[in-house]
Amino acid sequence: MLLYDMTSAMNPRRVRIFLAEKGLSIPTCQVDGLKHENTQPAFLEKNSLGKVPVLELDDGTLLTESIAICRYLEALHPQRPLFGRTALEQAQVEMWTRRLEFEIVMPIITNFRHTGQYWIGRSPQEPLCGEYYQARAFEAFEWLDRELAGKEFIAADHYTIADIVAQCGFLVGKATGTRIPPELKELTRWYSAMVARPTARA
Numbered sequence: 001m002l003l004y005d006m007t008s009a010m011n012p013r014r015v016r017i018f019l020a021e022k023g024l025s026i027p028t029c030q031v032d033g034l035k036h037e038n039t040q041p042a043f044l045e046k047n048s049l050g051k052v053p054v055l056e057l058d059d060g061t062l063l064t065e066s067i068a069i070c071r072y073l074e075a076l077h078p079q080r081p082l083f084g085r086t087a088l089e090q091a092q093v094e095m096w097t098r099r100l101e102f103e104i105v106m107p108i109i110t111n112f113r114h115t116g117q118y119w120i121g122r123s124p125q126e127p128l129c130g131e132y133y134q135a136r137a138f139e140a141f142e143w144l145d146r147e148l149a150g151k152e153f154i155a156a157d158h159y160t161i162a163d164i165v166a167q168c169g170f171l172v173g174k175a176t177g178t179r180i181p182p183e184l185k186e187l188t189r190w191y192s193a194m195v196a197r198p199t200a201r202a
């Protein structure tokens, strides 16, 4: 297997943390976004969308989408489960992962696309759109703060892919000006615990 990775990017980080939590390691090939390597024909043959991560299997099969890659790895290495243990837990993890993708990650990333240096010349930028999505992100942070009251983890009584999705999203928010406000105590507590995990810098 070979993982096409981009060190500073959010979605490959999900896979790296997932692997680290499982105690697994896979050879990686770095794709340099600043040098536009992801939009060159050689990489577009791996992923026609020009995005990382991509997992290339030994028979040449290509898997894209961070969550699909993690699901594949979970099926190969079920211990310790990160997508839920029981039918109900699996549904709850899926529920939370989708809620977090749409409510938390999407507005953070959309703000970054419309305001970040990296996207100049790569994607049309509309500052008002950036402001709009940042405001939506902060509303969603308040919602998640309320949801986290009394909970150690987001979706279950243990760490799951839902926590990984959220922590990677908040890391982008931190780097791009959409930080967790300190008055959101539950969210701040949860995030501090996530970034203190030994796998957080994978």
Ligand SMILES: N[C@@H](CCC(=O)N[C@@H](CS)C(=O)NCC(=O)O)C(=O)O
Binding pocket: 006, 009, 010, 011, 012, 033, 038, 050, 051, 052, 053, 064, 065, 066, 067, 122
């Ligand atoms: N839904 C995809 C999103 C992949 C994605 O957007 N990757 C970003 C990095 S976090 C990327 O490759 N960006 C490079 C670019 O578009 O220039 C996934 O979960 O893997």
